[in-house]
Amino acid sequence: MTDASWWQSGVIYQIYPRSFQDTNGDGIGDLRGIERRLDYLADLGVDALWISPIFPSPMVDFGYDVADYTGVHPIFGTLADFDRLLASAHSRGLKILLDFVPNHSSDQHPWFRESRSSRTNPKRDWYIWRDPVAGPDGERLPPNNWISDFGGSAWQWDEATGQYYYHAMLREQPDLNWRNPDLRAAMLDAMRFWFDRGVDGFRVDILWHMIKAADFRDNPLNPDWQPGMADMHKVLQLYSTDQPEIFEIVAEMRALADRYGNKALVGEIYLPVERLMAYYGKAGEGVHLPFNFQLIDAPWDAAALHRMVSEYEAALPEGGWPNWVLGNHDRPRIASRVGEAQARVAAMLLLTMRGTPTIYYGDEIGLADVAIPADKVQDPRELREPGFGFGRDPVRTPMPWDSSTHAGFTMGEPWLPLNPDWRARNVAAEAKDQRSILSLYHALLRLRRAHPALSVGAVRLLSAHGHVLAYERIRGDDRLVIALNLSGETQQFELPEGRALLTTSGDHVPGRLAPDQGVILELAA
Numbered sequence: 298m299t300d301a302s303w304w305q306s307g308v309i310y311q312i313y314p315r316s317f318q319d320t321n322g323d324g325i326g327d328l329r330g331i332e333r334r335l336d337y338l339a340d341l342g343v344d345a346l347w348i349s350p351i352f353p354s355p356m357v358d359f360g361y362d363v364a365d366y367t368g369v370h371p372i373f374g375t376l377a378d379f380d381r382l383l384a385s386a387h388s389r390g391l392k393i394l395l396d397f398v399p400n401h402s403s404d405q406h407p408w409f410r411e412s413r414s415s416r417t418n419p420k421r422d423w424y425i426w427r428d429p430v431a432g433p434d435g436e437r438l439p440p441n442n443w444i445s446d447f448g449g450s451a452w453q454w455d456e457a458t459g460q461y462y463y464h465a466m467l468r469e470q471p472d473l474n475w476r477n478p479d480l481r482a483a484m485l486d487a488m489r490f491w492f493d494r495g496v497d498g499f500r501v502d503i504l505w506h507m508i509k510a511a512d513f514r515d516n517p518l519n520p521d522w523q524p525g526m527a528d529m530h531k532v533l534q535l536y537s538t539d540q541p542e543i544f545e546i547v548a549e550m551r552a553l554a555d556r557y558g559n560k561a562l563v564g565e566i567y568l569p570v571e572r573l574m575a576y577y578g579k580a581g582e583g584v585h586l587p588f589n590f591q592l593i594d595a596p597w598d599a600a601a602l603h604r605m606v607s608e609y610e611a612a613l614p615e616g617g618w619p620n621w622v623l624g625n626h627d628r629p630r631i632a633s634r635v636g637e638a639q640a641r642v643a644a645m646l647l648l649t650m651r652g653t654p655t656i657y658y659g660d661e662i663g664l665a666d667v668a669i670p671a672d673k674v675q676d677p678r679e680l681r682e683p684g685f686g687f688g689r690d691p692v693r694t695p696m697p698w699d700s701s702t703h704a705g706f707t708m709g710e711p712w713l714p715l716n717p718d719w720r721a722r723n724v725a726a727e728a729k730d731q732r733s734i735l736s737l738y739h740a741l742l743r744l745r746r747a748h749p750a751l752s753v754g755a756v757r758l759l760s761a762h763g764h765v766l767a768y769e770r771i772r773g774d775d776r777l778v779i780a781l782n783l784s785g786e787t788q789q790f791e792l793p794e795g796r797a798l799l800t801t802s803g804d805h806v807p808g809r810l811a812p813d814q815g816v817i818l819e820l821a822a
């Protein structure tokens with residue numbers, strides 16, 4: 298591959314805008330805050346920023362309930378602030394991806410207000426309305442057994458017009474009807490609006506949900522559901538998601554992106570690998586990167602990771618570019634899942650695997666999940682099914698920048714508590730410490746840029762040996778071997794002879810790996 302695109306050779310960094318940097322003292326991050334930190338991001342060595350939703354929204358689901366697809370929420374700033382941020386990012390060589398939320402809008406979106414105003418409103422069919430069915434005793438029941446991802450029936454009764462509307466997420470997030478051509482055109486116009494302003498692409502929210510089976514059949518019950526599991530898993534989402542007609546829509550989005558040239562679409566899709574692959578589409582008709590979330594749920598075990606990587610690589614369609622993710626604003630942080638020492642090994646894995654990595658803000662300083670006291674809980678996921686550990690506030694806490702008041706995040710009261718160790722674990726402190734995880738991220742990102750083998754080279758898995766995962770990255774004469782000790786014990790491991798370019802900690806001793814140690818070796822040409 299001689300002329301890889303930026304979304305192939307580059308590294309994406311996810312910003313959760315509420316928590317990145319506040320500049321106006323309301324305790325919530327904003328666009329000017331992101332702009333203020335662009336030098337940090339450019340210096341870190343990432344290539345593109347994905348910013349979670351910044352659009353006007355009642356914030357019931359913190360911006361994933363959009364009330365206007367072509368504006369900026371005043372909490373975050375103005376369109377002019379956005380334009381300035383985009384220009385400043387571009388002047389530093391950074392791309393910006395916005396978060397497009399096509400499956401549902403807010404119930405406060407003018408479209409939905411119109412849609413629910415009467416059965417004959419022209420926008421009625423922009424959402425999904427159905428008659429009730431009669432239960433055994435004549436009682437009113439929802440049209441089918443579909444369950445919302447936040448728990449409970451996915452159907453909300455609307456007294457005024459005597460029908461139910463469908464919401465895969467919260468009842469404040471009615472699903473849009475992508476089978477309606479006018480709705481479709483309006484949503485593509487929204488994408489066009491941002492492309493015209495110069496954005497470099499979109500992360501597309503819950504892409505696989507956008508089309509539901511036309512006959513709204515009951516979903517099959519999940520035989521493996523047990524108490525303690527989320528309500529949504531009581532059924533298998535066989536008919537409510539991942540329908541064949543989705544690919545027409547993806548192709549339209551892709552054609553639009555391609556008309557602007559050099560853009561990228563990244564799809565949020567939680568499906569098994571064999572289904573995920575379909576979202577690459579036929580040549581040039583899918584999203585550029587269907588998010589590969591496997592590392593988020595993977596057992597931290599060499600043999601399991603080896604199998605996962607080789608199966609993923611083997612499943613990729615012709616021309617399909619891989620990608621890897623360690624975490625995001627919905628899932629527990631990597632440092633909490635595998636521990637502080639292994640988070641460094643995970644960083645080396647993420648940034649040396651073949652494929653585009655996405656870094657979740659704060660992971661580069663080893664931020665862990667933050668326990669949120671009950672009276673500070675904000676996330677609707679936690680508020681609706683409390684106590685099961687589904688809440689997402691712990692992974693959305695403010696970025697600690699330095700040891701000044703509120704860690705330099707805000708002059709006001711942060712909307713979520715800071716990590717308790719923020720006085721030591723913050724960007725400024727770690728930047729001064731050669732042994733910090735932040736310094737490791739810097740070094741890894743520098744190596745990725747210096748070695749085409751890492752950014753665009755081929756991968757060859759070496760056998761997984763006990764607790765060691767090892768692989769080779771190759772591009773012409775550039776040949777590197779990466780060996781990761783996934784355990785806290787020393788491992789004897791013979792590697793080809795080469796020069797150690799980087800370790801996660803300590804020195805490289807040929808023939809063995811220290812506890813929790815990863816190493817990158819350069820092989821002689």
Ligand code: GLC
Binds near residue numbers: 361466626627
């Ligand atoms: C996606 C988002 C998540 C949101 C949901 C509903 O999964 O990542 O944060 O709650 O969609 O829009």
